[in-house]
Amino acid sequence: MKKTILAVVTSSLFAASANAAVVYDKDGQQVDIYGRMEYDAGQMSFKTSNAQDVKNFGGDGSARLGVNGKWATGSDVSLIGKLEYQLAGEGNDSFSSSDTTTTTFTDRYAFIGADFGNGIQATVGQQDSAYAELKDVTDTFNYFDGEDEDQFGNGRWADSYKVTYAADGWDLRANVAFSDTNKDPSAATTYYKRESALAAGYTFKLDDVQSLKAVLAYQAATQHTTTADNSTDSQYALGLGYTYDAFYLGSTYGQRKHDVAGYKDDIWTATASYKVLPEVTAYTNYEIVDPHNAAGKAAATSPSGENGEFYVFGSEYDFTAKAKAYAEFKLNRVAGYDNQYVVGMQYNF
Structure with a gap:
């Protein structure tokens, strides 16, 4: 895939914008834009009245637009920034199977920082957490996968301070974020x-x-919750991704500790893909969230996979390096949950 100079220089920061086109490059200042248009249709999400029953056939259209910036300072340090928004074309901005979000216009990334050279960058704002590196090992599909690897949410944190190092085969990341909402600890809500x-x-x-x-x-x-303050939840995992020519195999295993609830979840994911033809890729995925050491839960009510278990089977056809069509089927293994499917098209620029 062709990359612009900016995307190569700041690859660890702007990996998702490899299709970006430079629109301004003068006197050490460089700005590029990138975007995506997508339409998905099928039985993708569950009813709000019954979270186990899938909705009837329907579709969601969306578009994204992003801007990257880089400014030379006359030294080895360059200033960098990123802004990306997403627009839901049909009044539904959810890409998850729960389909609970109804925002039509939302910000995805908004951060600034500095590139110190030699693979070192520091940024602040709304951006991916360091944990996204683990999620990327198996989050390789177009729609259904990547739902369980990160138990804290979508992986983008606001008010996030982040440092990265990417060079000589190493990819090291660290960040800390502070909640921007509900800062009053007496609020009757749950928030980080x-x-x-x-x-x-x-x-x-x-x-x-x-x-x-x-x-x-x-x-x-x-x-902070309604019953406890300053409690801590945590998650750790190990991931391995193996590539052999047109074949890829990835897996992650870890544990999420629920401090307030008093129990742990084991989380295991695996994915495999094979490029059958230059333009055709077949893939499959398995994910399970398994309750472990559940305080106050009888074994009979905490079966394996109680907190999530599914398979995904899919295929993708690449019209060009920037345009593709795909189809995915999700086999839900939790008792009572309907299966799901989606077909979609995506254009990137």
Whole structure:
């Protein structure tokens, strides 16, 4: 895939915008824009009245538009920034199977920072948490996967201070975030007062067609609830991603500790994909969230997969490097939950 100079220089920060087009480049200042248009249709989400029954066939259209900026300072340090918004074309901005979001216009990224060279960057604002490096090992599909690897949410944190190092096969990330809403600890809500995350990854280049990436990640959140203040939930995991020519195999395993509820979840995910033809890719995925050491829960009411278990089977056809169509089927293994499917098209620029 062709990359602009900006995307190459700041690859760890702007990896999602490799399609960006430079629109301004003068006197050490560079600005590029990128975007995506997408339409998905099928039985993708569940009813609000019954979270186990899938909705009838329907569709969601959406678009994204982002801007990257880089400004030379006359030294080895460059200033950098990113802003990205998403627009829901049909009044529904949800990409999750729960389909609970109704915002039609939302900000995804909004941060600024500095590139110190030699792979070191520091940024502040709304951005991916360090834990996203672990999630990326198996979050390789177009719609259904990536739902369980990160138990803290979508992985984008507001008020986030982040430092990264990406060079010589290493990918190291660390960040801390402070809640911007409900700062009053007496509020009758649940919210995170502080979040922190660490991730360390290394890619082993085995030969011209083989590579192995190992990732170790940890995140913690200090939260306020109606019954407890300054309690901490945490999650850790190890991920391995193996590439052999057109074949990819990835897996993550870890544990989420619920401090307030007093129990733990084991989380295991696995994904595999194979490029059957240059333009055709087939893939499959498995994810399970398994209650473990559940205080106050009888074994009979805490079966394996109680908190989530599913398979995903899918295929993708690439019209060009920036346009594709895909189809995915999600087999839900939790008792009583309907299965789901989606077909979609996506254009990137």
